[in-house]
Amino acid sequence: MTNKQLVNPLKYLREAVKTKIYVKLKDGSEYVGTLVATDSTMNLILEDAVEVADNGRRMVAKVGKVLIKGSMVEFISFNPELAAEDALVG
DSSP, rough: OOOOOOOOOHHHHHTTSSSEEEEEEETSOEEEEEEEEEOTTTOEEEEEEEEEEEETTTTEEEEEEOOOOOGEEEEEOHHHHTHHHHHHHH
């Protein structure tokens, strides 16, 4: 039997402060921006944020600073260049 250690995902989120992340929300909205702050409920503050669409293939708008409620987050990618490559290039 292997000994598996449980890791709190908030650890990775806190380590990602000051880095660029991709966030997909439960309503289908998608954002790429620099993570400025987070808390224990995964509320996020992104700076220099861009709203993207079509799974990161198209840029919708530059929104600047945005607050994202943690309960609305579907998933987060710590590699936005892959998650939203087309929108960030164009």
